[in-house]
Amino acid sequence: MSQNTITLADLIENVELGGGSVITSITELEPAAGPHASVAPAKFVDGSKSVFAYENRYIGDSAQKVVLIDSKQSELNRAEAAIEQGRQYGDEAAVKIPRAVVTYKTENGPVEYTDMELSHRIFDGHFRAGRVDGKPITENDQYRALRNCTPADMSALLNTAPAALLFGAWDSTRKSNQVRLRSALVGEIIGVLADQDPGAEHRQARRGGARVDAVAASVKLAPKDMESLVNDQANELSPGNLKKNRDAIAAASKAKNKDTAHVSASGIGLGSIPPSLEETGAVACRRIIRSWVLSLATLRQLRFGTDEKKNVAARALLAALGLNAIARAERELYIRANCDLIESAAPVVTLDQRFGEKKPFAPLTVEHTDQLLLEAIENAKKAGVADWNGQIFNVDGNSSIIANATAEDAE
Structure with a gap:
């Protein structure tokens, strides 16, 4: 049975006060090699050891042990990278998104990093250490407007570095009046362990590595x-x-x-390096689930002045950007080595309509969400709240930072 695709009207209706809470996209995945194959989950540092993240989740009608295959931070990074890749390929919608760029001069030529690549977005240390027109960035009026955004008016961020409004940001080193924005988009991939017996998480497979x-x-x-x-x-x-x-x-x-x-x-x-076994190798999963949640309730906390029509148009624009980010991230199931996955079924996209009511939609595609984003850009322009034309806020990187950068892990 055919399903309706999400429209701009759906977004506008649900970013108004009292609208639905979330839009979700849930996909069943499986190991590419088949159910017999194990997958490598995300690794985390616990003291001096690398570990997997295990927890109990409610799966079906019972609590079961799961492992985190891809974390919220990692999934958001993939979404951001997918949008940036679209811009590099010249996709019509992606190139219209405003962005901030810090450029480092190196002996091999200039190297650019955007606010979608740096972890604190426009408030990242690389931007804060940079200069604009030869002066410290903190003396630049446009940057000061970004740092001085308040919950009552986020217009400066919307038209210069909107990634912060969707993916979250924190002006963490400022002594006061810090801008703190939670991410309106959340994603993760979990695996339900095949072995649910007590202590299963301590009996994980070990993998070897060597060099010849x-x-x-x-x-x-x-x-x-x-x-x-x-x-x-x-x-x-x-x-x-x-x-x-x-x-x-x-x-x-x-x-x-x-x-x-x-x-x-x-x-x-x-x-040569002789083969050795690592404690954290891979796990067998009976089920793998990818989840995306776009919080419309979070977007409704953002205001762009006192005109509610402008607020709604701006929130709908950010919602369209969020759906585009999901579609682009879902298009490439690239996680990490020894974690090749495929979709078992089509993503299930659902809009919350409150009071327990839900409305299903067709899976998100890049083609559809690109068009949706273009419509939202035009709508925001007509409302007089945003004019996205691919504008760039350019910052010159501090030469001492790039000169002393190394690929070694932080201590």
């Missing part, structure tokens, strides 16, 4: 030879790796028996 060097299984060099190799690559090695190798060279140089004092070259990628 086709030239030599082991490469151990005299200190002076190792030092020569390390010095040649010093500008390419991370500070931690460089220090570790130089400490090993210094220790070998001090050894009493110079003939047998050698340094392993594994730290610069030479030689």
